[in-house]
Amino acid sequence: MITPELKHIKLIVSNDDKRQVIRKLHSLGTVHITETSTDELDDDTSLQEARTVSDLLLSFKYLDRALEPRSPQSIDDLPPLQRTIDEAQTFLDAHLDDVKALHEDKQDLKGRLDDYDEQLSILDDLPEAVKDIENPILFIGEHEERNGVETVQSSQQTYQLITATGTRKARLTKELQDNLRRVDLSFVNTTITEAREELNDEKQRMAKTITEHETKLNDLTAKLSPKRDYLHTVLKAHYDELTLPNKFQANDDITVIEGYCEPNTVNDLTDNIPEATLYEATPDEAPTKLKQDGVNKSFRTVTSMYDTPRYGAFDPTGYISLFYPLFFGFMLADIGYGMLVLLTALLIETQTQTTTKQYTHILTVSGLSTILFGIAFGSFFGELIPATPLWVQPFEESYYLLKASLILGLIHMNIGWTTNLYQHITQRQPLFKTITNTLPLPIIEAGAILLYYQAYTTGITLLILATALLVKRDGIIGVLGTSDYLGTWFSYARLLALSLATTGIALAVNVIASMMYSIPIIGGITYTAFLIFGHTFNYAVNVLSSTINAARLHYVEFFDLFFQGGGTQFTPFKLP
Amino acid sequence: MAEITTGLIAIGAGIAIGFSALGSGIGQGIASSAAAGATAEDESLLAKMLVFAALPETQVIFGFVIAIILLFVFGG
Numbered sequence: 001m002i003t004p005e006l007k008h009i010k011l012i013v014s015n016d017d018k019r020q021v022i023r024k025l026h027s028l029g030t031v032h033i034t035e036t037s038t039d040e041l042d043d044d045t046s047l048q049e050a051r052t053v054s055d056l057l058l059s060f061k062y063l064d065r066a067l068e069p070r071s072p073q074s075i076d077d078l079p080p081l082q083r084t085i086d087e088a089q090t091f092l093d094a095h096l097d098d099v100k101a102l103h104e105d106k107q108d109l110k111g112r113l114d115d116y117d118e119q120l121s122i123l124d125d126l127p128e129a130v131k132d133i134e135n136p137i138l139f140i141g142e143h144e145e146r147n148g149v150e151t152v153q154s155s156q157q158t159y160q161l162i163t164a165t166g167t168r169k170a171r172l173t174k175e176l177q178d179n180l181r182r183v184d185l186s187f188v189n190t191t192i193t194e195a196r197e198e199l200n201d202e203k204q205r206m207a208k209t210i211t212e213h214e215t216k217l218n219d220l221t222a223k224l225s226p227k228r229d230y231l232h233t234v235l236k237a238h239y240d241e242l243t244l245p246n247k248f249q250a251n252d253d254i255t256v257i258e259g260y261c262e263p264n265t266v267n268d269l270t271d272n273i274p275e276a277t278l279y280e281a282t283p284d285e286a287p288t289k290l291k292q293d294g295v296n297k298s299f300r301t302v303t304s305m306y307d308t309p310r311y312g313a314f315d316p317t318g319y320i321s322l323f324y325p326l327f328f329g330f331m332l333a334d335i336g337y338g339m340l341v342l343l344t345a346l347l348i349e350t351q352t353q354t355t356t357k358q359y360t361h362i363l364t365v366s367g368l369s370t371i372l373f374g375i376a377f378g379s380f381f382g383e384l385i386p387a388t389p390l391w392v393q394p395f396e397e398s399y400y401l402l403k404a405s406l407i408l409g410l411i412h413m414n415i416g417w418t419t420n421l422y423q424h425i426t427q428r429q430p431l432f433k434t435i436t437n438t439l440p441l442p443i444i445e446a447g448a449i450l451l452y453y454q455a456y457t458t459g460i461t462l463l464i465l466a467t468a469l470l471v472k473r474d475g476i477i478g479v480l481g482t483s484d485y486l487g488t489w490f491s492y493a494r495l496l497a498l499s500l501a502t503t504g505i506a507l508a509v510n511v512i513a514s515m516m517y518s519i520p521i522i523g524g525i526t527y528t529a530f531l532i533f534g535h536t537f538n539y540a541v542n543v544l545s546s547t548i549n550a551a552r553l554h555y556v557e558f559f560d561l562f563f564q565g566g567g568t569q570f571t572p573f574k575l576p
Numbered sequence: 577m578a579e580i581t582t583g584l585i586a587i588g589a590g591i592a593i594g595f596s597a598l599g600s601g602i603g604q605g606i607a608s609s610a611a612a613g614a615t616a617e618d619e620s621l622l623a624k625m626l627v628f629a630a631l632p633e634t635q636v637i638f639g640f641v642i643a644i645i646l647l648f649v650f651g652g
Contacts, residue, residue, distance in 0.1 A: 305623030
């Protein structure tokens with residue numbers, strides 16, 4: 001649907017009332033404030049206070065990393081700025097140093113633990129023959145035989161061990177150093193065996209200390225989080241208020257605040273902010289308010305990853321919520337893989353991170369669609385579990401499925417140009433622009449249908465008309481427009497191609513696994529292991545492929561027909 | 577004669593898929609390395625870059641369409 005209308009407003013307030021008006025706008029939370037002008041605001045007290053708050057916020061961000069995050073509390077009224085600053089400073093003075101010491105020590109220990117693991121892996125690779133020699137000097141590689149140099153072998157490498165003593169030892173070491181890479185054993189002061197024991201002991205001690213630090217940090221999280229979250233939220237709100245004047249145009253007496261709001265909230269503004277004079281301006285580069293309810297909420301991610309529709313343009317999220325799972329299911333089309341997609345969605349849902357939870361709905365719908373197409377194509381981990389196709393067997397009726405893919409593509413593309421026509425009409429675009437931007441594709445389709453039914457004269461005339469419109473729109477490059485549409489249409493053949501790839505690899509995995517079953521004694525184990533490995537591989541590769549290609553069919557083929565991006569999302573100025 | 581025709585159709589389908597896959601593979605390699613570089617600079621570009629990396633696949637899809645038409649329309 002077309003993105004909702006917004007009112008462009010300007011509020012003129014006296015500088016004495018500025019703070020109060022900002023506070024009221026903040027609590028109303030209905031206006032998206034934009035830059036009013038490029039005029040620099042004097043470096044007045046509000047900006048100095050903003051710097052103080054900004055410094056405090058930095059320290060709180062550090063605490064957020066060091067302590068486990070908790071969801072912020074909501075606040076109705078902001079406490080006064082100075083009280084907040086004092087409170088935050090006292091809180092930081094009391095706790096920041098303790099947290100910092102524990103956090104830095106933990107990070108340092110983890111780094112050293114990694115170093116020890118690396119040193120242990122060097123020692124583990126060394127040959128048994130050198131493990132009881134004190135401070136051995138070893139080089140990796142082959143070398144001609146020498147007195148005082150012994151060749152020793154591990155399972156991985158060939159080494160040269162210096163066995164000479166005194167000046168000969170130094171001479172041989174220098175000679176080998178010029179030709180071979182010396183094993184770095186600078187951390188070994190005794191024998192390899194003793195060094196390993198020491199490293200393992202040290203590792204255990206460090207792991208214990210890290211656990212102790214983590215326990216202390218967890219205790220601090222439980223103790224400090226409510227206060228920290230409260231102060232962080234309040235500081236952020238003050239910071240937003242203090243830095244907002246950067247966007248205003250001001251002189252010595254008055255300030256102009258500019259922004260956008262929904263038409264039904266304009267009266268609230270005039271009622272609640274009597275100090276300001278409000279007037280409506282012409283919408284110009286207005287932000288876009290996107291619907292965040294129902295299916296839109298989950299599939300919004302797919303649109304947002306590409307771009308935000310510009311103000312007054314069509315928001316394609318509704319279409320995506322229908323076609324994305326449809327394309328995904330067509331391409332993966334397997335009952336077993338669909339169940340695995342649902343399982344993945346369930347696993348993500350059980351995680352606590354809200355950022356990843358937005359994908360669970362997309363995965364669930366896509367998983368169900370995969371199962372439905374799997375039933376239609378009779379595929380259950382290939383043919384591992386026999387299933388009768390309810391619609392077609394992809395390998396036997398590929399040409400039929402190719403036609404089905406292209407028909408689906410045609411429907412998708414026709415929705416695209418129809419939407420573009422609707423968008424042009426609602427935007428009251430000039431008639432000729434509307435015709436050149438939206439009608440070439442349906443005219444080409446009509447021409448192609450007439451040619452198919454041997455009405456050559458009319459068919460060719462329509463194709464020439466469509467090309468003329470494209471040339472008018474795009475210049476001489478427009479002559480390629482017809483083949484461009486044809487290419488876009490054929491691109492939907494990937495639905496079949498990827499579907500066959502998923503089924504084909506699954507069948508190949510099953511065939512190879514069944515061959516392994518005939519191996520004596522270990523046949524059963526190799527059969528099971530290969531089935532798990534093969535289907536996991538196929539699942540991973542084709543889920544990735546289906547995800548990308550379902551998005552691509554929208555971003556490249558579909559959006560090209562109507563999408564008007566480059567918008568800024570409507571973000572009202574309000575408390576977090 | 578019919579066997580020769582079937583053989584030639586199969587070879588044609590193989591060439592259609594083989595060369596278009598080769599071209600797509602080279603194109604995808606170039607696009608993906610550039611996309612990986614861009615994503616390393618700015619993580620928010622990940623989605624667009626994944627699509628860029630998948631763009632050259634279209635060529636192999638065209639080859640695939642030709643192969644299917646050869647096998648099922650001309651090959652009976």
